[in-house]
Amino acid sequence: MKTAMIVVAGGQGIRAGGRVPKQYQLVAGKPILHHALVHAADCPEIDHIQVVIGDDHKSLFDEMIREAPPTVGEKLAPVVNGGASRQQSTLAGLQALPDTIETVLVHDAARPFLPGAVIRALLEAVEAGVGAVPTLRIPDSVKRLEIDRVIEDPNRDGLVRAQTPQAFRRNDLLAAFAAASTDGYTDEASLARSNGIRIVSVPGSEALFKITQPDDFAKAEAHMQTHLPDVRTGMGFDVHAFEPGDHAIICGVPVPHTHKLKGHSDADVGLHALTDAIFGALGDGDIGDHFPPSDPQWKGAASDAFLRFAVERVKERGGVIGHADITLICERPKIGPFRQAMKDNVASLLGVAHDRVSIKATTTEKLGFTGRQEGIAAQAVATIRLP
Numbered sequence: 001m002k003t004a005m006i007v008v009a010g011g012q013g014i015r016a017g018g019r020v021p022k023q024y025q026l027v028a029g030k031p032i033l034h035h036a037l038v039h040a041a042d043c044p045e046i047d048h049i050q051v052v053i054g055d056d057h058k059s060l061f062d063e064m065i066r067e068a069p070p071t072v073g074e075k076l077a078p079v080v081n082g083g084a085s086r087q088q089s090t091l092a093g094l095q096a097l098p099d100t101i102e103t104v105l106v107h108d109a110a111r112p113f114l115p116g117a118v119i120r121a122l123l124e125a126v127e128a129g130v131g132a133v134p135t136l137r138i139p140d141s142v143k144r145l146e147i148d149r150v151i152e153d154p155n156r157d158g159l160v161r162a163q164t165p166q167a168f169r170r171n172d173l174l175a176a177f178a179a180a181s182t183d184g185y186t187d188e189a190s191l192a193r194s195n196g197i198r199i200v201s202v203p204g205s206e207a208l209f210k211i212t213q214p215d216d217f218a219k220a221e222a223h224m225q226t227h228l229p230d231v232r233t234g235m236g237f238d239v240h241a242f243e244p245g246d247h248a249i250i251c252g253v254p255v256p257h258t259h260k261l262k263g264h265s266d267a268d269v270g271l272h273a274l275t276d277a278i279f280g281a282l283g284d285g286d287i288g289d290h291f292p293p294s295d296p297q298w299k300g301a302a303s304d305a306f307l308r309f310a311v312e313r314v315k316e317r318g319g320v321i322g323h324a325d326i327t328l329i330c331e332r333p334k335i336g337p338f339r340q341a342m343k344d345n346v347a348s349l350l351g352v353a354h355d356r357v358s359i360k361a362t363t364t365e366k367l368g369f370t371g372r373q374e375g376i377a378a379q380a381v382a383t384i385r386l387p
């Protein structure tokens, strides 16, 4: 049974806000459609992926697909343009499928996650000769509104929410499209059922949620935090000596002191240790490889650029930052009064919540170079999650 997935990606997604259509907006550094395609390509049950795009989205799609892993390229057919409606777009995808395809899954581009168990349940149902749709029960009471006024309290018994992908035998779905007399169906299951195909329900998944509103992007980011299985930890260490001055930049915060830190850049010992910790977790060299001290463009540079670059490398891999813990080692200056500002700054540079950043300070009991107040040392541990 050769199986194709048609990913309908022609919409504009106006409710989600943003400057580009929502399927091209980023979750964990990658477009939503990228995530949907990666998950589809990772499903061994799916042999062929047909994306249907909006007429004016070709350059957005091409830019996105350049960054996609090779697994996507192996299954992806050349894209086709959609029509004015969801129905016309799905039909364009159906008509582009090779003759060898027997089973079709039709999927929304705005659902970035795709549990394998749902795919298997759908395909098993289709083997029995029906169409299949993943559904979820509705735990809340249901109301019908007229603007903001409740005008009806429908009984929710037997009501479910329908998700995608929806599965059909290809020839059945083609026949149903040929027979469809209106253009108003919001999903393929309703079109197919109206045209004689029996549709059954299989258990859906909360992970199949659709990104519709601006808040849904945060939900998707949170989902990725808990569903990226490759958890990695890296450590970083850095030292900078003092030289005469009136403040030291530590974790991006100017701290008044009798000396400043000496270095090629702004010598931010805390951000350097953290940047190296992230490179360590990625297995991606160190700060000196990416920003050679011999390169004049980094002279006096603010070290946030180094940290932002490391964070970008994590996002390019489809990952997220889980946590960062920095220990600053010095007798002077006192870190305590600046700790909150440092934490705020680091959390903002990493793009994470405050409780995912820790800044600690210690002395070496007047021993060694830090004890003699010749400089500051910093250690950092970073935890990242990758797909």
Ligand code: MG
Binding pocket: 238, 239, 240, 263, 267, 268, 269, 272
């Ligand atoms: Mg350094």
